Amino acid sequence: MDDNPTPLAPPAPAQLFRNARVFTAARRAHAEALVVVGERIAYVGDEATAARVAGPDARVHDLGGATVLPGFVDGHAHVVGTGEAAAQVNLWGADSVAEIQRRIDRWAREHPDAPRVLATGWKHGDIPGGAPDRGMLDAVVADRPVYAQAYDFHSIWLNSAALEESGIDDTTVSPPGGTVHRDAAGAATGLVDETAMHRLVWPVLDGFTTEADRDEALAVALAAYAESGIVGSTEMALNEDDYAAMRRADAAGALTTRISAFWRVQPTGDEAANLAQVARVAELAARDATPFLRVTGIKVMVDGTVDGCTASLGKPYVDGTNADPIWSLAELAPVVAAADAAGLQVAMHAIGDEATRVAIGAVEHAVAVNGPHGSDGSDGPGSSMERRHRIEHLEVVDPEDIQRLAALGITASMQPVHADPAIQENWRRVLGDERADRGFPWPEMTEAGATLVLGTDSPTSPHAPLPNMFIAATRRSALDPSLPANIARYALPLADAIVHATRDAAWASRSEHLHGRLAEGLYADFVVLDRDIFSRPLDELLDTRVLRTVVGGRAVHPVRPEPEEER
Helix, strand or coil: CCCCCCCCCCCCEEEEEEEEEEEEECCEEEEEEEEEEECCEEECCCHHHHEEEEEECCCEEEEEEEEECCCCCCCEEHHHHHHHHCCEECCCCCCCCHHHHHHHHHHHHHHHCCEEEEEEEEEEHCCHHCCHHHHHHHCCCCCCEEEECCCCCCCEEECCHHHHHCCCCCCCCCCCEEEEEEEECCEEEEEEEEHHHHHHHHHHHCCCCCCHHHHHHHHHHHHHHHHHCCCEEEEEEEEEEHHHHHHHHHHCCCCCCEEEEEHHHCCCCCCHHHHHHHHHHHHHCCCCCEEEEEEEEEEEECCCCCCCCCCCCCCCCCCCCCCCCCCCCCHHHHHHHHHHHHCCEEEECCCCCCHHHHHHHHHHHHHHCCCCCCCCCCCCCCCCCCCEECCCEEECCCCHHHHHHHHHCCCCEHHHHHCCCCHHHHHHHCCCCCCCHCCCCCCHHHHHCCCEECCCCCCCCCCCCCHHHHHHHHEEECCCCCCCCCHHHHHHHHHEEEEEECCCHHHHHCCCCCCCCCCCEECCCCEEEEECCCCCHHHHHCCEEEEECCCCCCCEEEECCCCCCCC
């Protein structure tokens, strides 16, 4: 036995956050103070007890009566893409072809050495007939490729130089589940959507993106997250390159947002190839997860979007057209069953009611094939932990299918920002019937017993969580608050919305052991706001600032905090 053992280092002083209005999103919803020891919460409750728990050497933060919330966990996002979009031509709010052209032309003139022009944010309803043409882009930039991503990231608009660079011409065959659009004469128009975009255009753009580019985009997204109070994000389209960037940042200690990731599985038309993708994700999920990065499941795109008329509906759009699901039930069911058997989560993008039925059917098949799962808290492929499969978006959904998904324990992952009245005109017009008056029915999910998770799907929408909470609690527009509410009966109580964007979002990605609530043992991931949002008019959510974002007990915003009371 060693008679002279190395002495243990003294524990770091506790941090006492006092004089606060703490909303915990936990069993005891409100508190006055919290104590942080190292990276984790040691106590949440009354101030007198907190002071005793923290001890006389604690570092004291007097929050001056400020409101404290669990840090927001974005329930559906594209992290690297959020950073990439920040550097592109911003077409949000460009409500005409002329304005789109003006912004692209201005950027091109300001960046004469850029080899290509990348833009994002245009809406189908702002283009005559919803059909952009390459000539509209050629008119302002003809000497280099222009790639303009639609705001929903389900369509991309190319000029003639970009079509040539992508190898797309009038004879290019559209892959299953996507379209290279053509005019009446059979010429490629420059509009490419869904799997055609994924397979023909995005790989070309990826080829021009360096590791340094991805690292920078990730850093930009993380900085924006910290400033707006996002401590966790659910990555919904992970690929090899973005994962490598995240792993580099994690190894360097640069991740300031905890990322739970779903790996995109593409339909190939070959079941063996589809299942091989699932097996690859199972390998990644089996790696040791870190507190900041873990692969938890697969993501599949069952259909497209209402705005692009690529969402798969039970009955046609107002113009008589419709879209088939990208994955049929026969193709999807084996993939979901294999992921389920491997202990992976499955997230299924389904916006239209027909796509939702395909997604539900695939989970039913997995239950029938694999039998019950347990909830013993174990983790990793092949474990017996409970299923937490998800359907993303659920914008047009039949009431009977809400009951079905709830009974199967499927999480409803929805995005208030997509219901913003400022972007709803075309959405409602192309549906043109009673379905438009049942859009985005968030309360119906919880009333049926399903877990509801709120996110932003950034960069398809702004990433900031507080304006997202405004839309959730009012059904009004964060972009133009003067607009009338979009189906006011579907608004959520503010406290419920925050729970769905914190506690429930963490649970839905199997991260509830990390954060999402303010409770003993969890990481100290929380935000401090400049006002009490629960006692002020809801409109003030649009002006509320995040004074401080804390991740693992460390302030990540502001990076250099203002002087604090200490003892």
